Amino acid sequence: MGEFKVHRVRFFDYMPSAIQAMAFNRRSDRLAVVRADGALEIFNFADNYFQEKLIPGQDGRAVEAVCWVGQRLFSAGLNGEITEYDLENLRPKYTMEAYGGPIWTISSNSQGTLLAVGCEDGTVKMFEILEDRIQFQRNLDRQKGRIISLSWHPSGTMIAAGMIDMIRIFDADTGHATHRLLVERGVGASKSREVVVWSVAFLSDHTVVSGDSAGKVQMWDGLTGTLVRTHLVTKWDVLALAVSQDESSLIAGTSEGTVIQFQFISSTVGQQDKEWVRTRTFKNHSHDVRALAHTETAVVSGGMDTQLVVRPLLDKVEKNTQESALRKIAFPHRSLVCCAKKAGLLLFQFPDHLELWRLGESDGHGKPGDILPVKRKPEKLIQLKRKGEDHICCSALSPCGGWLAYATVSSVRLYRLQFNNNNISITKVSKLPKILHSAHQLCFSSDSSKLFASSSHSSVIVVALSQSECKYLHTLKPKTGSRQPVHLLLCSEDGKWLATANTGCEIHVYNLHKLKVNCHFSIHVIS
């Protein structure tokens, strides 16, 4: 081992953003998480909870709800638009105005044919899901007051909508409301405050479960429209509900940061009549639990404290295994820091700006383990605000410190940094090759002469950089023809090799001299 100088970098003021909504795809074991800044993350639960994909957010896109339809992912937000995502190119595929004001919720039927959205104006709008787009089909009976939450009956014939002070059950075929369930307000001072049904769940036995702002979890009979049980679980709001696939367990997230489990169990041994009984309480969050997902073996929760918590249900997993451990996903999976070793510079990536810092220096020669006196404090050289609405998805700093590049969903920008004494000048490289319009990952070669940008279908664009111009050299394409995006990109120190890894579990190594694939590895995950 050599001798290292360790810098304490305490000036990266990284601020994760709150989890707003989540959806779990049982077929592919993927969890889609939407954060308050509009960023969408996809975690692979089959593969050690790895964050596979990240679609950066956009200014003005406040996503309220997210929903899987097969392998397709839809989201809707307060901007009144429904968005489908292109999970291969990590960008919104298209957006569609619903014309109902802000959208609070989105839900698809289990057959995957219809998408229902709940709008501010009190309409539930049905969209038909076509091969490559969605098409407005019709409105259900319009109600007074906004639709906060929606849940389809598994058969697809009924839909429950949570509103202010009430729940409505619609016949999905006729579009008429069949029941109107009045939700009681809270007691005492909150009596005058209207109660918001934050979440509903329609079970296959026609039980409607609701969670509301008076802290109640209520079980209703969806056929007769009568209240079956009320569980007062908190003094504040019940914000989210999630049901396990076999409908034997239900979880409710509250604004106290607790997740409360209910189980459908028979009260006496050996009898068939079961009822919902409140059982466990999990407290892993410090703030509101906004989003919940119930997997086979675990309770997944996220909320204002930005952590994603995977709490295994100990009765469903083997004891003392890797699965039985509590997981908190708090750190970003992507590298947000880029280091120019020779120049002693650090580049920090934030959703809406970049920061360039010079590391501190010291002249002291100390023994190993000593704290050296700092001669020059670390200083912020540049704060670079991004252009456009889209958030920064990746950035890179060349090892020499002379180049800086970042990319958003829609554009790639390259800057030339020049240092003379204490003056720094930054100039944007205006003419970039046309092909370089978006990138999932950026990387400079070790001699800072080339910029690599991963593009669609796992291809890598190679651009030569020189003082005067930047020139497109080549596009490296994998032979496998994978369509998955590249999420890791690394150039070897001698500048001969370039390695890429994509979410399809493939690693490609390219020979940069011959500009062709040297070899590839592929790991198949058995799922």
Next chain:
Amino acid sequence: MVEHGDIRVVHRGGSKINFREPVITNDSKFLLCASGECVKVFSTSTEECIHDLRGHTDLVTGVLLKPSNHLQVYSCSADGTVRLWDFIDGILIKTYVIGYPIYSIYASANHDGVIFIVTPTLGDKRSELFQLVAVHLPQCGDQLVEAQELSAVLSDVSSNPEAIAFGRGGEFIASAKGLQLECYFFKKQKSYRFYLKEDNKKGGKNTFMCIACHPKDDCVATGHEDGKIRLWRNLNHKKEYTYSTLHWHHSAVSSLRFTPEGTNLLSGGVESVLVQWRYNQESQRDFLPRLGAAITHIAVSPDGALFCTSHADNKITIIQSCVKVSAVIQGLVKGESVRSDLMVDPRSKALVLNGKPGHLQFYSLHRDKLLFNLDIVQQEYIHESGLQQFEVVKAAFDVSGNWLATVEERKQKAAELELNLKLWAFDEQTQSFVLNTTISAPHEARIAAMCFCHAADSRTTMLVSTSKDGQFKAWQLAAPAHTDADEGPSWSCDFVGAYHSLAPECCCFSADGSLLAVSFQEVVTVWSPDSWELLTTLSQPPGAIRDLCFGRLSCSKYLLGTTTKNQLCCWNLLTCSLEWSTSMDVSLLLTDPVSENMAAFCCQEGCTDLFVFKPSEPRPLFSHKAVCSGMVTHAVFAPREEMLESCEESSQWQNQSQLYFLTPYMDLMTFTTKAEEERLMASSKQLVIDDSVAMTPFYLLLGKHRQQQQEGNGDSASVLSAERTRLPQGSVAIKELLQTPAHVLPSTSFLCSMFIQSLLISVTDTREEKQDAEEEMESEKEEEDSEGEMDSSPLKLEQASLSPTAESAAPPLTKAQVRELRRVKKLDHSWLSGLLDC
């Protein structure tokens, strides 16, 4: 030394009533609880003890209603027997001999003829392991049955009776011990075990404390050391069991109970708050706070109307529908130590000692009931450990019971000792003690002893207190100063005495109040209280004086002292010389206030022996070796209510008063003779009553009378109620008046004459009654066996034919059976006499 076999040491009164969970009977009229070696039957409405179920020879460890007959009750004891009682009549029905000490008892309606008991693991009796055993009770007519059919159900259970409970309808039994919960299903004969970790992340201790099963659902509630309550469900799954957690208590939950309908769960603990949780709506809960002391057990009546809680201060509280405390049954409050000595209140003849913090309790030994608590400190007690609060450390009564002196002290960690001497006068009107004078800081150091002048005829009362500060002070009741005439007399210091700057220890007045003896380490000084003149000093070195007592009555010329160097000395005050001395380690010396006798408790080899002697002769009247283990430091002679007429020399000392003492384990013990025990048994026999009406004093006054009316005309000679007078209400005319509906009654003028006539008739009745009563008085002195002869005259014939047969058949029958037979005979009277009258 004389040893006497017929005098034995017994637990008498003041035993724990909070030892095990009490049982409320089906009609909610009675409360049964284990108390020492007997089971006490209390009335839930009047708080009175109706009778004791006596028979066990060791601690009763469990009481349980028989599931198939709600008028019978099982009790189990460490003596290895289970007894079945008829608790209304107080009759022992059956005794099942198990042969192993029993710690708790369970039964369920689903298991007919089987009871479940907890015994030590049969292999070795000394072990700390317990097991749950099913006992098949043999079905035979004998009174004493040996139960041999035992089968172990669960091994390694807790001996705490709260830790085992029957599940819904007796389908399963749940037991908790340490960190393990075990459920045994009888049908499948399979048990499921669930484990908890020792403590959770926040440091809460998960140890199980108690358990309760829902009566309708398969739900088990467990209480934990950290105050959590867990509700377990899906118990028949190894892995898919589940539980929810309720948390209100801040420290261990000591008892849990479901109400019979299963709608509520009750929990209690150190907080002395009864918490009622709605089953399935656990966020809604009700509290009944300020129950006085930590809750140890909770019981619910079968109809769910009454709850009752046992408390750590030997109290049972009866609660109506979780909102109102309707009755409090208070036993003798026993803390860790008695700082004030045992005393007897001369007025009420009650035992007086420390009770609740800051209180003196007055406990009636004859009725075995707490009379009242006198708040001495008059400050709110804060339930928190580690706080230094005022405590009553000394108390003394004057000879007539008019004055009570108390000393309370508080020792702050660094600060000075705070002392208060309070004098209380007895108020005839309110029948209680009223604070007369408070003397703050009467001495500079702790008060060592305090006594009133004994002289009954002296005009002024005097109190002497000795203190570690080297002084003794005499306090006297003095008339108030002229300025404030409206105030009554108050106490003030009359004399301060000291002797060679030694610290005084004991003080004692002679019987006539003419002499005061104060001990200063090894010197006894004798003073004249009139002139405060030091008369003489007596000393018997080495060894400081430990106790000092003047003789009484004929022996009042003697002064006795014990020293720390194992000496018992007797000085003759007329000659001022040592009369006799003997070498023994007397830990406690006390005098009988009504006789010459003195009692000395001697500590020898870890045991305490008792010697009773007269100061005039050094020969003990009575001695009892090893009355208990450890050192006896508190004892008292309590005068008897009625004299004993024992002529045996060894028990004569007990004729006028009874000696009570406290063992180091805070058990109140006394000495009893065989004759006395028999008398007690006989009196309890008398209390057997036929109907199910509670035997309250009110009932004794009025209720019995009604029964007599039913039995026939005025010539009935009941065994009972010799001193009761018959009241006129029972006459036909008045009955008519009261029972006929108002709208069919004739006019008042018509009724008036009838009413007056009825009164006239009753006068003759009462005269007859008196004669009867006299007869009864005579007959009562006769032997018990003639009881049968005293029945009503119309039945004489039948009686004559029956009783000889009963008598002739008597030898093979046991006493209890004969009693039963008589009871049956008595039951027949009413209809038979009706027939004969026709």
